[in-house]
Every structure is written in C-alpha cells, then in structure tokens.
Amino acid sequence: MLSFAEFVQEEGSPIYQQILLYVKRGIVGGRIVQGQELPSRRALSTLLGVNPNTVQKAYRLLEDEGLISSHAGAKSYITLQDSQLQQVAHELLERDIKGLVGALQQVGLTKEMAVELLNQYWE
Amino acid sequence: MLSFAEFVQEEGSPIYQQILLYVKRGIVGGRIVQGQELPSRRALSTLLGVNPNTVQKAYRLLEDEGLISSHAGAKSYITLQDSQLQQVAHELLERDIKGLVGALQQVGLTKEMAVELLNQYWE
Amino acid sequence: MLSFAEFVQEEGSPIYQQILLYVKRGIVGGRIVQGQELPSRRALSTLLGVNPNTVQKAYRLLEDEGLISSHAGAKSYITLQDSQLQQVAHELLERDIKGLVGALQQVGLTKEMAVELLNQYWE
Amino acid sequence: MLSFAEFVQEEGSPIYQQILLYVKRGIVGGRIVQGQELPSRRALSTLLGVNPNTVQKAYRLLEDEGLISSHAGAKSYITLQDSQLQQVAHELLERDIKGLVGALQQVGLTKEMAVELLNQYWE
DNA sequence: GTGGTCTAGACCACC
DNA sequence: GTGGTCTAGACCACG
Numbered sequence: 001m002l003s004f005a006e007f008v009q010e011e012g013s014p015i016y017q018q019i020l021l022y023v024k025r026g027i028v029g030g031r032i033v034q035g036q037e038l039p040s041r042r043a044l045s046t047l048l049g050v051n052p053n054t055v056q057k058a059y060r061l062l063e064d065e066g067l068i069s070s071h072a073g074a075k076s077y078i079t080l081q082d083s084q085l086q087q088v089a090h091e092l093l094e095r096d097i098k099g100l101v102g103a104l105q106q107v108g109l110t111k112e113m114a115v116e117l118l119n120q121y122w123e
Numbered sequence: 124m125l126s127f128a129e130f131v132q133e134e135g136s137p138i139y140q141q142i143l144l145y146v147k148r149g150i151v152g153g154r155i156v157q158g159q160e161l162p163s164r165r166a167l168s169t170l171l172g173v174n175p176n177t178v179q180k181a182y183r184l185l186e187d188e189g190l191i192s193s194h195a196g197a198k199s200y201i202t203l204q205d206s207q208l209q210q211v212a213h214e215l216l217e218r219d220i221k222g223l224v225g226a227l228q229q230v231g232l233t234k235e236m237a238v239e240l241l242n243q244y245w246e
Numbered sequence: 247m248l249s250f251a252e253f254v255q256e257e258g259s260p261i262y263q264q265i266l267l268y269v270k271r272g273i274v275g276g277r278i279v280q281g282q283e284l285p286s287r288r289a290l291s292t293l294l295g296v297n298p299n300t301v302q303k304a305y306r307l308l309e310d311e312g313l314i315s316s317h318a319g320a321k322s323y324i325t326l327q328d329s330q331l332q333q334v335a336h337e338l339l340e341r342d343i344k345g346l347v348g349a350l351q352q353v354g355l356t357k358e359m360a361v362e363l364l365n366q367y368w369e
Numbered sequence: 370m371l372s373f374a375e376f377v378q379e380e381g382s383p384i385y386q387q388i389l390l391y392v393k394r395g396i397v398g399g400r401i402v403q404g405q406e407l408p409s410r411r412a413l414s415t416l417l418g419v420n421p422n423t424v425q426k427a428y429r430l431l432e433d434e435g436l437i438s439s440h441a442g443a444k445s446y447i448t449l450q451d452s453q454l455q456q457v458a459h460e461l462l463e464r465d466i467k468g469l470v471g472a473l474q475q476v477g478l479t480k481e482m483a484v485e486l487l488n489q490y491w492e
Numbered sequence: 493g494t495g496g497t498c499t500a501g502a503c504c505a506c507c
Numbered sequence: 508g509t510g511g512t513c514t515a516g517a518c519c520a521c522g
Contacts, residue, residue, distance in 0.1 A: 010222060013135035014519060022229070029231035051521050092230055097244045099133055100223040106148035107215055111245045115238055121220045122234045137498060163509065174500045179510075195510045196506035256468055258382035260513060271475035286494065297515045302495075318495045319521035338476055343490045345379060346469040352375060352391070353461055354398035357491045361484055367466045368480045383504060420506050 007048050015050055019058035021092075027067070027078060028089045038068060038076040130171055138173055142181035144215070150190065150203065151212040161191060161199040253294055261296055265304035267338070273313065273326065274335040284314060284322040376417050384419055388427035390461075396436070396447060397458045407437060407445040 007022055026032025032039070041059060045052040059076060062068045067088070070076040080088070104114050133141055149155040161167075164182065168175040182199060185191045189207065193199040203211070227237045256264055272278040284290075287305065291298040305322060308314045312330065316322040326334070350360045379387055395401025401408070410428060414421040428445060431437045436453070439445040449457070473483050 010136065012137050012140045016519080017135050021226075025226065025229035029229055031229075031231070053522090054520060057519095089230065092226075093232075093240065094244075096223055096226040097240050100219055101241070101244050101246075103144075103148065103215075103219040105246075106145070106152055107212065108152035109216075111242065114241060114245070117216065117220050118224065118237060118241060119234065121224050122228075122237070139498075164511095165509085175510095176501080176512095177499060180498085182510085193510060194506095197509060199510075258386050259379065260381050262513080263381045267472075268475070271472065275475055275477035287496095288494085298495095299497095299516080300514060303513085305495085316495060317521095320494060322495080335476065338472075339478075339486065342469055342472040343486050346465055347487065347490050348375070349390075349394065349461075349465040351491075352394035352398055352400075353458065354400070355462075357488065360487060360491070363462065363466050364470070364483060364487060365480065367463075367470050368483070369470075369474075385504085422507090423505060426504095 016054050016057040016061070019044075019048065019050070019055060020061055023058065023062060024067070024088060024092060027080075028085065028092060033078055036078045038078065040075065138177050139180040139184070142167075142171070142173075142178060143184055146181065146185060147190070147211055147215055150201065151208065151215055155201060157201050157203065159201050161201065163198065261300050262303040262307070265290075265294070265296075265301060266307055269304065269308060270313070270334055270338055273324065274331065274338055278324060280324050280326065282324050284324065286321065385423050385426040385430070388413075388417065388419070388424060389430055392427065392431060393436075393457060393461060396449075397454065397461060402447055405447045407447065409444065 007018075010018055010021075023032060023038070038044075038059075039047070041052050041055045045055040048055070059068065059070060063070050063076075067078065067080045067084070068076050069079045101114075104117075109117075130141070130145055133144075146155065146161075155161075161182070162170070164175045164178045168178045171178070182191065182193060186193050186199075190201065190203040190211070191199050192202040224237075227240075232240075253264070253268055256267075269278065269284075278284075284305070285293070287298045287301050291301045294301070305314065305316060309316050309322075313324065313326040313334070314322050315325045347360075350363075355363075376387075376391055379390075392401060392407070407413075407428075408416070410421050410424045414424040417424070428437065428439060432439050432445075436447065436449045436457070437445050438448045470483075473486075478486075
C-alpha cells in the first residue's frame with residue numbers, strides 16, 4: 001500500500017510537511033487508502049521511520065483542512081468530496097510543476113531539453 | 124544580476140537553502156560568472172526582504188563548497204573552477220528532476236500526462 | 247547545584263564563554279561531577295536570565311571538548327575522564343592567575359601589594 | 370614606553386575594550402604617558418597590531434569619560450585630576466582582583482593556595 | 493519535557 | 508562600505 005521508497009524527503013523542509021504532501025499525493029493518486037481508511041499514526045510512523053508525534057502533526061493539519069476526520073481511539077477516515085479532490089489534485093500538480101519549471105529555467109534549459117530529461121528520469 | 128522576481132520561495136524549505144540554490148542556479152545558468160562580485164550581504168538581504176544573517180549563512184555554505192570566496196572587509200567573489208561547474212550543474216538538475224518525477228508518480232500520472240503538463244506550464 | 251548568585255558576569259566577554267567557564271569551574275571545584283545531569287538548556291537559561299540558545303552554545307562547546315554528552319530528546323550528562331579533569335583544572339588556574347598578574351603589573355603594583363590586596367578581598 | 374608583550378588580549382571581550390583597559394592601566398601605572406601626551410592613534414594601532422579605527426574607538430570612550438582630551442590633527446592629552454586618578458585606580462584594582470578571587474573560589478582554592486600561585490606566577 | 497535549527501537584529505573589526 | 512559574531516525567540520523532532 002505504502003512503500004518507503006516513495007517517501008523521498010524533500011530535504012530541508014519539515015518532516016511533518018513532507019508527510020502532509022505525501023499523504024495528499026497518496027489520496028489524489030488513490031493509493032494510500034483502503035476504502036476510506038487511512039493507515040494508523042503508529043503504522044505510518046513505523047513505515048516512514050519517524051516519530052509518531054510527527055505523523056500526528058501531519059494528520060492534525062489534514063483534519064484542519066477538512067480532508068480527513070479523526071476520533072480518539074478510532075481510525076482516521078477520508079472525508080473529502082469529489083469537488084475537493086479535484087481542487088487538491090490541482091494544487092498539488094501546480095505546486096510541483098511550477099517549482100520544477102522555475103528551477104529548470106533558472107539553469108538555462110530549453111523546453112526540449114526539459115522534456116528529454118523528464119523522459120530519461122521517469123523510470 | 125539578481126532580480127527579486129526570480130527569487131521564488133520554495134515554500135517550506137529554509138530560506139538560506141533557497142538562496143543557496145538560487146545562486147547555484149545563477150552560476151550554472153551563466154548569469155553569475157567566475158571572478159564576478161556577489162551582491163553584499165546587506166544588499167541581497169534588503170532585496171529579498173530577509174535578515175542579513177540568512178544571506179550570510181547561504182554565502183558561508185557556498186564558501187564551504189569552494190564556489191565563492193569571502194574575506195572580512197572585502198567583497199565576496201565567485202571562484203569556482205570549470206571542473207566544479209559541471210558537477211554543480213549535474214547535482215542541480217538531478218535534484219530538481221528527481222523531485223518532480225517522484226511527486227508526479229505519487230499522484231498517479233503517466234509519463235505522457237507529465238510531458239503535457241510540462242509543455243503547458245513552460246510558458 | 248548551580249546558584250545564580252555565583253554567576254557573576256565578567257563584563258565584556260561573551261555570555262556563552264562566561265557560562266562555559268562557570269561550568270568548567272564547577273567541575274574542577276567538584277560541585278559538578280562525572281555522570282551527573284546538567285541543568286536543561288531552558289532551566290539554566292531561565293535561571294541566568296539569558297536566551298536558551300546562549301546556554302546551548304556553551305553546552306555545545308563543552309561537548310566539543312568532550313566534557314559533556316548531549317542527545318536530542320534526552321538530558322545532558324557530564325562525561326569527562328579523570329585525566330581530562332587535571333588538564334582542565336590547569337588551564338583554568340593558569341588563565342585566571344595569568345590574567346590577574348598581568349593586570350596588576352600593568353598598574354604598577356609590587357608583589358607584596360598584590361598579596362595584600364588578595365588577602366583583603368578574599369572575604 | 371609601550372610593549373606589545375604587555376598587551377594580553379583578555380580573549381573574548383571586544384578589542385576596543387581591551388585597549389581601553391590597557392590605556393587606563395598605563396595611565397594609573399604612569400607608564401603610558403610622556404608628560405601628559407598619549408601615543409597617537411596610528412602609533413598605538415601599529416604597536417598593538419590592530420586597526421586604527423579600533424584604537425580610535427577606545428580613545429573616544431576615554432574622552433567620553435573625561436580622562437583625555439582630543440582635538441583634530443593634534444595629539445591627545447590626559448586631562449584627569451588627581452582625585453579622578455585615585456578613583457580610576459580603585460575601579461581597576463577592584464575589577465581585577467574581584468574577578469580573580471571569584472574564579473579561584475569557584476574552583477575550590479584556599480586563600481593560602483591562591484597566594485602561593487600568585488607568588489609563583491608573578492614573574 | 494529534552495536538545496537542535498532557523499530567522500532576526502545589533503554590534504564588532506576591518507577596508 | 509565589507510564580512511563575522513553574539514544574543515534572542517520561535518519552531519522542529521524526539522522521548
């Protein structure tokens with residue numbers, strides 16, 4: 001369901017934010033949930049090799065955004081509507097692609113070179 | 124040489140690392156070349172709206188990598204060798220492209236969709 | 247273990263160095279011994295009325311010298327060996343006494359006057 | 370008149386404060402002045418191996434305290450009265466001796482050991 | 493609760 | 508003017 005290899009630290013940014021992004025991407029991609037159920041804090045913290053508190057913080061932020069719902073002693077569930085999902089997906093893609101395009105343009109690459117690099121690194 | 128519009132904060136990561144990356148990309152992209160003066164700590168900090176110490180931290184790391192040279196009371200200069208430039212360029216590109224590919228794969232995109240997005244956002 | 251009244255600022259020198267010296271003197275004087283816990287960064291900073299970071303800097307230097315040991319999330323402990331203690335004691339005494347002798351000689355005192363002053367101020 | 374060997378940096382404190390103390394001690398000890406004349410900023414900076422600006426700062430502080438008088442393009446003269454001299458001498462001695470006594474007591478020395486050390490290091 | 497890091501502002505020494 | 512350091516406060520990750 002979740003693989004550690006996918007959890008690449010965007011080095012520098014706080015771990016709880018990396019987890020936040022990771023979970024969001026998993027939700028959008030449909031791979032992090034079994035039905036509507038999120039992995040438990042403890043399971044995810046073990047999987048990612050971080051402190052449970054850190055996962056807890058990410059989950060709390062997700063709850064603040066209204067994407068999931070948590071109750072003490074119970075599992076966490078995804079509560080977002082399809083309309084929200086579209087928006088979250090859009091935010092994520094925009095964030096990712098804009099960051100890269102800006103970076104590649106700064107080093108002077110052309111679009112063709114960028115596409116070639118993308119092909120080369122895709123797998 | 125440096126324009127504020129180009130300095131987009133990759134939200135989340137430390138400011139000094141953003142500055143570090145920004146300067147490196149400027150070097151690789153040829154906007155900053157060997158022997159050239161860097162903007163002073165104060166000048167750049169004012170331009171970017173951050174504390175002079177934050178710029179200094181980035182400059183010190185650049186100096187640790189041997190890319191620039193700083194001395195008290197004097198300006199800072201770019202001092203990297205051509206052999207280093209290739210390596211820096213490679214590091215930057217790999218870092219940027221790997222980050223994007225990982226993120227896009229996490230949300231479940233195919234390579235074709237990714238290329239299309241890249242074309243769309245390139246400008 | 248540490249009392250605020252004992253912490254007299256040697257005006258002029260950096261606070262973190264004063265703390266460094268104070269802890270070293272406590273170790274040499276036997277008030278702080280091997281295996282003992284140090285006061286936490288926050289506790290000592292509150293006691294001395296300085297910023298936690300200032301205490302941390304002193305602690306980090308002590309760790310660099312191998313006199314204490316710190317780990318994130320855990321307390322800091324004294325870890326110096328007996329062989330180190332002799333050396334630290336020697337450094338401290340030499341530093342203190344040389345500083346005084348130099349200062350008194352600069353103002354033109356004779357050794358007899360200096361001894362008399364020492365007796366007078368000892369309490 | 371002045372010897373570099375006497376200028377021992379009380380490491381850590383600002384250089385201009387060390388110079389300030391050094392000149393005060395020289396005045397009290399009667400060794401720094403020729404008649405009432407202070408060494409020029411340039412002469413003293415060369416002698417001590419520091420920047421003229423740093424000596425300048427120390428001289429300005431001495432002037433602020435009313436101990437010397439400076440005029441552009443002219444030498445600096447000592448202007449303090451005998452009553453002031455007594456006070457300055459007292460301040461200096463008290464500062465020096467109190468600092469040492471506190472330090473030695475912290476390391477657990479007895480008065481007898483302190484006197485012995487003083488004798489041993491006097492020359 | 494612990495220690496570790498990032499950002500900030502003021503000061504220092506030098507040119 | 509320049510770069511370097513010290514103190515400060517808030518935040519992070521961990522136990």
